[in-house]
Amino acid sequence: MEFQGRARDLALLTEQLRVVTEGDGSSRGQAVTVMGRRRVGKSRLVQEFCDRSGAPYVVFQASRGRNPVAERADFTAALAQSSLPGAESVAGLQPQDWNQALRSLALAVPEQTPSIAVIDEVPWLVEQDQEFEGALQTVWDRHLSARPVLLLLVGSDMSVMEALQTYGRPFFGRAARMAVQPLHLADVQAMTGLDAAEAVDALLITGGFPEIVQSWRPGMSRGQFLRASTANPLSPLLAAGELSLLGEFPEASHSRAVLEAVGSGETTFGAIAARAGGAGALPSGTLSPILTALQAKRILAADLPLAAKPDSKNKRYRIADPYLRFWLALLNRAIPLIERGRGDVALKRIERSWPSWRGRAVGPLIRESLLRLLPDDEWPDVEAVGGWWNRQNKPEIDLVGADREPVARQVHFVGSVKWLEAAPFGRHEYEALVRDVLAVPGAEPGTPLVAVSRAGVVEGLPLTAHWGPEDLVRAWAAG
Incomplete structure (x- = not known):
C-alpha cells in the first residue's frame, strides 16, 4: 500500500541521517528514540x-x-x-549476552559509509533482560558512536521509552527524542479527499491511525464509511481499538475498567471511581496510581480550567486520542451486534449519539489547532488555549486564550464553539458568551470574544475573531 503523509517525520529522520553522513554531530554515530502509541505507524514510518x-x-x-x-x-x-x-561476518554467531549481541552490530555496520540500525519494541527487551540497557550504553560508547550509524530505538510504551533517557539510567543523554503522533488533520483530509468540515469528522472517528484512515476510500462520506465498517466485523475501525487495548490492558483489569469509565463520559475522579469499581467505588489508593500510569502512557489526558486563578480541584480526565474515545463510547458495545450481522442496529445507535459525542470530542482538536495558529499578529501573546469550568459546569467556557497555563497572568480572549452542520454561530450563542465571560477569573468586560463554528458565523456579531473548518486544516497543513 502506498505510503502517505508523515512528511515532517520523514524530514526529521532524514536530517538525522545527514548529520551522520556529514559528521556534524558531537559523535560520528547518532541515536534517536522513536516513541508513539501502539498502532500509530512507527514501524511503517x-x-x-x-x-x-x-x-x-x-x-x-x-x-x-x-x-x-x-x-x-x-x-x-x-x-x-x-x-x-559486514552482515556475513556475524553469520552463525551465538552471543551469550546483549553486550556480545550488540557488539556484533558494531562489526556489521561499515566504518566509513553511513548506515541505519533499527531496534523495534525496545521496551520488550528491557522487560526481558535487565542487562540490556547497560549493554546498549557500553557498546554505544565504546563502538557504535564512533561509526557513521544512525541507531533508531523504537517503542510503544511511552513511559518506558521516556524512562530510558532519565537521569541515572544507562543511556541517559545519548539519544535525541522523537515522538510519532497519529496522522494530523491535513494528512487525513488529503488521504480521504473530503472537505475541511468532513475531514474533521474523519479525524475524530479514525484518530489519524494510518490503518484506519487508509480504509476510508477517498470521497466516502462519514455515513458511508460507518455503514461499511459496521457491516464488516473485521474492519480496521472495529479491530484496532480492541487490539490496542488488549496489547496493554486485559479486559478484567482495573486499568481497563478505568479507561471504559472515562470513555463512557465520566470525567471526574469520583465519577470514574464509582463507574470503574462496579459494586463499590475504586479506593483512591487504587485509582490514583492507575490514572497516573495511564497519563504517562499518553492514553489519558488531564485538563485543568485555564484562568488567572489556580484551580486544581476541578481536574477533568479524557481519553487522549479521538479514535479510542470513539471506540470506547460508540463501538465497544456495538461489536456483539455487528458480529451477529446487525450492523444496521449498531449504525442507528451510533448515529443517534453522534451529534452530542462529536460536540464534546471536537473541543480538544479545536484548542490544539488554535495553538498551532497562535500566536499571530492579532494575538502575539497567546501561548495557551484551554477551557474553563466550575464544579457545577455553570457556566462552561469552551475557549480561553491566555499567556500561559494552567494559571494565566492575562486572559486574552474568551470564546465558544458551535459545531453543527447547518446551524451557524448566532445571536443566541453570542449573548450566552457575553453573559458568562466574567465568570472566568481574569476576564474583564472588555475581554475580546471569539468563536469557532462548523457552519460559519451570523453577520454583524461583534466578535473579535472567528475560525472555521478550513482554518483548522490550515493549522496543520505545514506539518
Whole structure:
C-alpha cells in the first residue's frame, strides 16, 4: 500500500541521517528514540525511511515475553540477513549476552559509509533482560558512536521509552527524542479527499491511525464509511481499538475498567471511581496510581480550567486520542451486534449519539489547532488555549486564550464553539458568551470574544475573531 503523509517525520529522520553522513554531530554515530502509541505507524514510518534512504540498514523486531537467548539469536540472524556490508561476518554467531549481541552490530555496520540500525519494541527487551540497557550504553560508547550509524530505538510504551533517557539510567543523554503522533488533520483530509468540515469528522472517528484512515476510500462520506465498517466485523475501525487495548490492558483489569469509565463520559475522579469499581467505588489508593500510569502512557489526558486563578480541584480526565474515545463510547458495545450481522442496529445507535459525542470530542482538536495558529499578529501573546469550568459546569467556557497555563497572568480572549452542520454561530450563542465571560477569573468586560463554528458565523456579531473548518486544516497543513 502506498505510503502517505508523515512528511515532517520523514524530514526529521532524514536530517538525522545527514548529520551522520556529514559528521556534524558531537559523535560520528547518532541515536534517536522513536516513541508513539501502539498502532500509530512507527514501524511503517521507520521502514519507509530506511527504504528511501539508500543506505544499508537492519531492522530488528523484538517479541514480547521472549526468552532472551532466543531473542539474541534472532537479533544476530537479522544482522546476518541484512544489507549491512559486514552482515556475513556475524553469520552463525551465538552471543551469550546483549553486550556480545550488540557488539556484533558494531562489526556489521561499515566504518566509513553511513548506515541505519533499527531496534523495534525496545521496551520488550528491557522487560526481558535487565542487562540490556547497560549493554546498549557500553557498546554505544565504546563502538557504535564512533561509526557513521544512525541507531533508531523504537517503542510503544511511552513511559518506558521516556524512562530510558532519565537521569541515572544507562543511556541517559545519548539519544535525541522523537515522538510519532497519529496522522494530523491535513494528512487525513488529503488521504480521504473530503472537505475541511468532513475531514474533521474523519479525524475524530479514525484518530489519524494510518490503518484506519487508509480504509476510508477517498470521497466516502462519514455515513458511508460507518455503514461499511459496521457491516464488516473485521474492519480496521472495529479491530484496532480492541487490539490496542488488549496489547496493554486485559479486559478484567482495573486499568481497563478505568479507561471504559472515562470513555463512557465520566470525567471526574469520583465519577470514574464509582463507574470503574462496579459494586463499590475504586479506593483512591487504587485509582490514583492507575490514572497516573495511564497519563504517562499518553492514553489519558488531564485538563485543568485555564484562568488567572489556580484551580486544581476541578481536574477533568479524557481519553487522549479521538479514535479510542470513539471506540470506547460508540463501538465497544456495538461489536456483539455487528458480529451477529446487525450492523444496521449498531449504525442507528451510533448515529443517534453522534451529534452530542462529536460536540464534546471536537473541543480538544479545536484548542490544539488554535495553538498551532497562535500566536499571530492579532494575538502575539497567546501561548495557551484551554477551557474553563466550575464544579457545577455553570457556566462552561469552551475557549480561553491566555499567556500561559494552567494559571494565566492575562486572559486574552474568551470564546465558544458551535459545531453543527447547518446551524451557524448566532445571536443566541453570542449573548450566552457575553453573559458568562466574567465568570472566568481574569476576564474583564472588555475581554475580546471569539468563536469557532462548523457552519460559519451570523453577520454583524461583534466578535473579535472567528475560525472555521478550513482554518483548522490550515493549522496543520505545514506539518
